[in-house]
Amino acid sequence: MSFPWAKQYTPKHPFMVWMDEKLPLPRLVYSAVGGGYEVPRNINYFWNFGFLAGFCLVIQIVTGVILAMHYGGNTQVAFDSTEHIMRDVNYGWMLRYGHANGASAFFVIVYLHIFRGFYFGSYKAPREMIWLLGVVIFLLMMATAFMGYVLPWGQMSYWGAQVITGLFSAIPMVGEPIREWLLGGFAPDNAALNRFFSLHFLLPFVILGVVILHIWALHIPGSSNPTGVEVKSESDTLPFYPYFIAKDGWTIGLFLIIYSLFVFFMPNALGHPDNYIPANPLQTPAHIVPEWYFWPFYAILRSFTQDWLFIIPAKLMGVLAMFSAILVWFFLPWLDKSPVRSGNYRPLYRKFFWVLVLDVLVLGYCGGMPAEQPYVLVAQIASIYYFLHFLVIVPIVSSIERPEPLPYSITEAVLGSDKAAAPGDKA
Amino acid sequence: MAQDAGTDTAAVIDGEGVRRRDFINIAAVSAAGVGGLAVIYPLISQMAPSADVLAESSTEVDIAQVQPGMAMKAVFRKQPVFIRNLTPKEIQEAEAVDVGSLRDPQTLAERTKEGKTNWLITMGVCTHLGCIPLGAGEGEVKGEYGGYFCPCHGSVYDTAARIRKGPAPTNLQVPDYEFTSDTVIKIG
Numbered sequence: 382m383s384f385p386w387a388k389q390y391t392p393k394h395p396f397m398v399w400m401d402e403k404l405p406l407p408r409l410v411y412s413a414v415g416g417g418y419e420v421p422r423n424i425n426y427f428w429n430f431g432f433l434a435g436f437c438l439v440i441q442i443v444t445g446v447i448l449a450m451h452y453g454g455n456t457q458v459a460f461d462s463t464e465h466i467m468r469d470v471n472y473g474w475m476l477r478y479g480h481a482n483g484a485s486a487f488f489v490i491v492y493l494h495i496f497r498g499f500y501f502g503s504y505k506a507p508r509e510m511i512w513l514l515g516v517v518i519f520l521l522m523m524a525t526a527f528m529g530y531v532l533p534w535g536q537m538s539y540w541g542a543q544v545i546t547g548l549f550s551a552i553p554m555v556g557e558p559i560r561e562w563l564l565g566g567f568a569p570d571n572a573a574l575n576r577f578f579s580l581h582f583l584l585p586f587v588i589l590g591v592v593i594l595h596i597w598a599l600h601i602p603g604s605s606n607p608t609g610v611e612v613k614s615e616s617d618t619l620p621f622y623p624y625f626i627a628k629d630g631w632t633i634g635l636f637l638i639i640y641s642l643f644v645f646f647m648p649n650a651l652g653h654p655d656n657y658i659p660a661n662p663l664q665t666p667a668h669i670v671p672e673w674y675f676w677p678f679y680a681i682l683r684s685f686t687q688d689w690l691f692i693i694p695a696k697l698m699g700v701l702a703m704f705s706a707i708l709v710w711f712f713l714p715w716l717d718k719s720p721v722r723s724g725n726y727r728p729l730y731r732k733f734f735w736v737l738v739l740d741v742l743v744l745g746y747c748g749g750m751p752a753e754q755p756y757v758l759v760a761q762i763a764s765i766y767y768f769l770h771f772l773v774i775v776p777i778v779s780s781i782e783r784p785e786p787l788p789y790s791i792t793e794a795v796l797g798s799d800k801a802a803a804p805g806d807k808a
Numbered sequence: 809m810a811q812d813a814g815t816d817t818a819a820v821i822d823g824e825g826v827r828r829r830d831f832i833n834i835a836a837v838s839a840a841g842v843g844g845l846a847v848i849y850p851l852i853s854q855m856a857p858s859a860d861v862l863a864e865s866s867t868e869v870d871i872a873q874v875q876p877g878m879a880m881k882a883v884f885r886k887q888p889v890f891i892r893n894l895t896p897k898e899i900q901e902a903e904a905v906d907v908g909s910l911r912d913p914q915t916l917a918e919r920t921k922e923g924k925t926n927w928l929i930t931m932g933v934c935t936h937l938g939c940i941p942l943g944a945g946e947g948e949v950k951g952e953y954g955g956y957f958c959p960c961h962g963s964v965y966d967t968a969a970r971i972r973k974g975p976a977p978t979n980l981q982v983p984d985y986e987f988t989s990d991t992v993i994k995i996g
Contacts, residue, residue: 540939543937543939544938550938562852565856565857565861566886568885568933568938570886572861662886663940664940668959685975686974686975695977696937696976696977752961752962753962757962
């Protein structure tokens with residue numbers, strides 16, 4: 382599992398020796414995220430987002446568990462208890478703003494983490510399982526974030542619940558019964574709010590479980606690196622503690638500065654004013670939009686305005702396309718056949734990567750705009766390109782591209798090809 | 809070699825053939841499986857609409873105040889119902905449409921009660937993703953076909969509340985209702 386030169390845990394204190402015999406938990410931690418985990422020495426700042434994402438999950442769980450102590454998951458009190466948290470509970474405003482902006486921060490970090498994976502080919506063998514688990518985490522995050530946004534029971538909460546559960550009614554035949562089953566009624570009401578609260582509390586711990594699997598799967602081949610060249614010898618790696626813990630600590634400081642700017646100085650910048658109006662089942666807000674992190678997928682959903690091939694209803698196509706936009710990631714390890722992992726050595730793939738980034742930004746922008754021209758047309762073109770990228774461009778590029786020469790080893794990539802630079806590595 | 813002669817014993821020793829233990833195994837796993845499903849059923853069923861939600865299934869509405877060209881919103885199962893008194897011009901527009909050209913082909917007569925063609929009573933829930941279309945309230949946009957317009961994703965309904973444009977798959981749903989008198993309807 383780990384490299385032969387990784388340091389072994391050697392407890393010194395008699396208690397720790399005793400502990401190691403009975404329950405080797407400190408040994409597990411040491412080998413997983415301590416001095417016993419060897420990491421490629423050349424990883425850059427893009428490799429900090431995994432640790433940061435874990436940090437965001439901790440922020441969300443801590444603030445969330447506390448908020449649940451003051452919140453009431455019932456339509457009679459949900460909106461008022463949210464305001465009670467904001468006005469009456471000591472530091473309640475800080476906890477709620479920290480939780481709401483924490484969700485946005487979590488998504489920013491995770492999107493960067495995912496696109497790091499796209500660029501550096503982190504999804505390729507032998508790391509497919511890490512990638513697949515990561516996509517599962519992302520899906521769970523989306524479900525959790527959606528249900529969390531329903532809890533304050535404001536106008537956007539209510540209509541978000543109405544629209545998103547409406548997606549399920551697109552399924553032929555059984556769609557409407559499924560929707561009624563999910564909601565426990567014919568429209569979002571107390572039954573729905575109460576179960577969303579229960580699940581919103583549960584899912585973060587499910588995410589935590591999958592995160593542990595994600596890290597476990599990571600530690601079998603070890604971390605990837607910006608060259609995409611596998612670790613060959615001891616000179617290619619450094620122990621996670623203290624080197625990368627220190628580096629992660631520095632970006633956590635940086636992250637907290639930006640996060641605090643939002644929490645304390647513009648806490649509502651990413652929210653919608655309509656959600657400070659109590660839910661009203663008889664009045665739809667003029668412009669329903671989800672939170673910004675769903676915009677690219679929302680734009681894809683809205684892109685289908687005509688029935689597809691005169692058979693599949695536009696509504697069903699929109700829903701299928703939206704889910705496919707994420708499900709296609711599951712197939713990425715097998716769609717990209719290039720043996721070269723890193724975009725740094727793939728001149729053609731690199732260009733298309735940046736087009737994809739631009740495309741997703743355009744989709745996101747259109748998703749946040751009203752469903753009218755020119756946004757619908759632009760979103761339709763961007764949606765087509767999105768699927769073209771994964772289903773056509775990536776497979777073709779990976780077979781026709783001529784990659785640039787790879788360095789012999791990570792050490793060579795860092796120190797140059799002078800063999801004398803790595804005396805222990807002459808064999 | 810002597811054991812080979814007794815075929816039954818040999819089969820048991822080789823682990824081939826059907827043994828009593830195989831039967832017990834299948835029976836035990838089957839019983840546990842059926843038991844497991846029996847436990848899962850209530851766990852799934854509890855999420856379906858509960859008795860009190862289902863009990864709100866009929867509503868009486870007085871429609872005497874609704875003049876031709878006007879509409880009102882009622883509440884049925886916590887969802888809005890649009891009750892609209894069509895003008896002769898609107899009825900004419902709805903009847904002039906070639907039904908075959910519609911996404912969800914229905915005539916105005918099929919969507920209203922006999923002799924009460926002017927009363928268009930539909931759910932006020934867009935069949936796309938469940939927003940409330942505009943057009944029933946005073947001064948709201950009615951869309952280019954003079955019926956309803958859903959602001960969420962741009963579905964347009966005509967004066968018979970039939971889908972004409974946009975992503976919604978079907979016409980606005982007509983709930984079960986009856987006229988209990990000339991001015992009172994019972995929905996559900």
